[in-house]
Amino acid sequence: MRNLIVFLWKHQFFVFFIMLEAVSFTLLFSSYSYHKSLAFGMANNVTGSIYTSYSSVTDFFGLKYENEKLAEENASLRNLIKSAATPSDSSLIQQDNNYFYRAAKVVSNSVNRQNNYILINKGEKDSIAPEMGVISTKGVVGIVIGTSSNYAYVMSILHQNSRISARIKKNNHLVNVLWDGHDYEEGLVVDIPSHIELYPGDSIVTSGNSLIFPEGIMIGTIREYMQSANQDLSEAIIKFSADFNKLQFVYIIENHMKPEADTLISNFEN
Template identity: 55%
Template sequence: DLVAENARLRSLIPPVAEGLDSLLYYPDSLYGYIPATVVSNTVTKPNNLIMVNRGYKDGVEKEMGVISSSGLVGIVIGVSEHYSVIMSMLHQNIRISGRIKKNDQLINVVWDQTDYRLGTISDIPSHIQLQAGDSIVTSGNSLIFPKDLLIGVVESHDKESGGLLSKALLRFSTDFNSLRHVYLIKSFMAVEQKSLLSQIHE
């Protein structure tokens, strides 16, 4: 179908533009993308979930990252034969490791829990320079998301004079209220990476 064809084509070409419309899918062998259609979705609850029409029969597993054509969506937390449930970015228990694109400084992004369009960057050290319009992307410091996937754009930075830490408001690049199609990210190296980490932690 059209969604599957879009995923195939995006896997063949590199990013060609900057900003919100940048392609988010990279032509390397580390990741594959499973297209899916949203079956149900909420945006007004404290913990919002999304159901899509792909399951373990299609290769979906728990802890897969999920994106849309414009940015991050969430993480898979439940899988049946034909369906999967995603913990949306609009969930109290999700925290994404990100970085400021212009200077590579690491930050964490959570939902602000009041508006489906907005996230919060909290505990920002005073030395980090952040301005409205700055792009926030994934850090790559997890086994779930590749680096440089767009999370959103800074709306405002509440930097109190003399304070050691501050917070900023971020507008998500994904419009969760109109979300119809997503891509589930399959990392081909995840099993090896998890195995190595488990050896170290034993």
């Protein structure tokens, strides 16, 4: 026992190094299982407030761009009102009323890591909960994975674990959209049936299957189609329609029916 203590004392630099690395790795692994990531929800409130004051400065410089985007959105909303007023489509297509939108402001965001997260300024107080979808005016952004009282933590599509259920707009085939960690503007469309031909510019939208995003929200457009040589599923490169580097305002989507659907599914899976 004494020898052990003498040994540890002699090598205290190494022992202390191993101890600190052990703590770091524990933190690292616990944050990989993303449900635990809010163990540091309190820190989020501290760093969050620093970022809030910082982004209030930088926002000023993005005002012009934001204005243009809002104007564009206004225009598209006007169009929606017009088309909703025509009685013809109201009878056949049931408008999806289960989804509720809340606006929020991006407080911190990154695009240059392998796993990117976004912090937004709405949290539990505004009834934001994990597994709600997040979109910008241009397209899908990510999914809420944790909340503190004033902030929510969003897993960006730019994340190794991100997998969005999507659909090819022109023929309704189901595909999945991933991110390969290279370029923040580009993602990967996988599981494309090999008999489907895709061309640059084809739109990829959400499928609505996950119940997180409503159907038909824009994800991006095809940039390059890579037909698989054998009869496997093909892949394509997609250009995300959301500009992750300029995100300032986002909408959080709540699906009122998701809890009900989830209980139903889990009842039959067990």
